[in-house]
Amino acid sequence: MELPKPMGSLTTTINNTIATVQFSHPASNSFPRKLLDGLTEELNKLSANAAVSVIVLRSEGTGAFCAGASFDELLAVSNLEEGTQFFSGFANLINAMRKCSKIIVGRIHGKAVGGGVGIAAACDYALATIDSAIKLSELAIGIGPFVIEPAVSRKIGRTAMTEMTLAATEWKNTDWAHDKGLYAKVLANQVELDIDITHFTEKLASYNPEALVQMKRIIWEGTDDWDSLLLERAAISGELVLSDFTKEALNQFKK
Secondary structure, three states, rough: OOOOOOOOEEEEEEEEEEEEEEEOOOOOOOOOOHHHHHHHHHHHHHOOOOOOOEEEEEEEEOOOOOOOEEEHHHHOOOOOHHHHHHHHHHHHHHHHHHHHHOOOEEEEEEOOEEEEHHHHOOEEEEEEEEOOEEEEHHHHOOOOOOHHHHHHHHHHHHHHHHHHHHOOOOOOOHHHHHHHOOOOEEEHHHHHHHHHHHHHHHHHHHHHHHHHHHHHHHOOOOOOHHHHHHHHHHHHHHHHOOOOOHHHHHHHOOO
């Protein structure tokens, strides 16, 4: 899928039943709504592609893995409908990840903030480098990690999610993220990360595809209510982003 460069980019390659989906955006791989929708659509297509058994989700570059929501688009929100629509983009993406029939392996090569943590948590298996610290900074800008909370809590537990959320300005290092279960393994650098991901996904791709599909369903048992739950959470964020507190905080972060 080709997107206008200011909106970021999205590319997919398929090699021996392993699909690699890469997203990018010049602002630390953050997500404007069009890029969110594009990634959601791509995962839905791959879910129905019989030639694919495993998906690797990654971002571009050597900096941040994902900085979460686009600050420019958040600042542009002018009413509840626009706010709910924007945050529903993350809701739709997480729901697409959990309902995708393929195992999704996350390649987390750098820092993840907010929605980026949600994406890592929604991967079925995530490998990271030692540079992949995480932070839930939403309270610091007047909103909260409402849409991604179910995915994050499911992966690391509610206590750890609460710790991250309330300490909104603090980074949690990769040892912490690995200990809590967000990352299955932490590698020294991107070279080692890619070697490990190649070995792991090739092994996965050699298994019975139907067994992988059934395992995916079992992994996500008990989340059927997320179709409505995440959209309800999007409405909460959509309302809070209209507050003067949030507008001022976002402007400070942009300076």
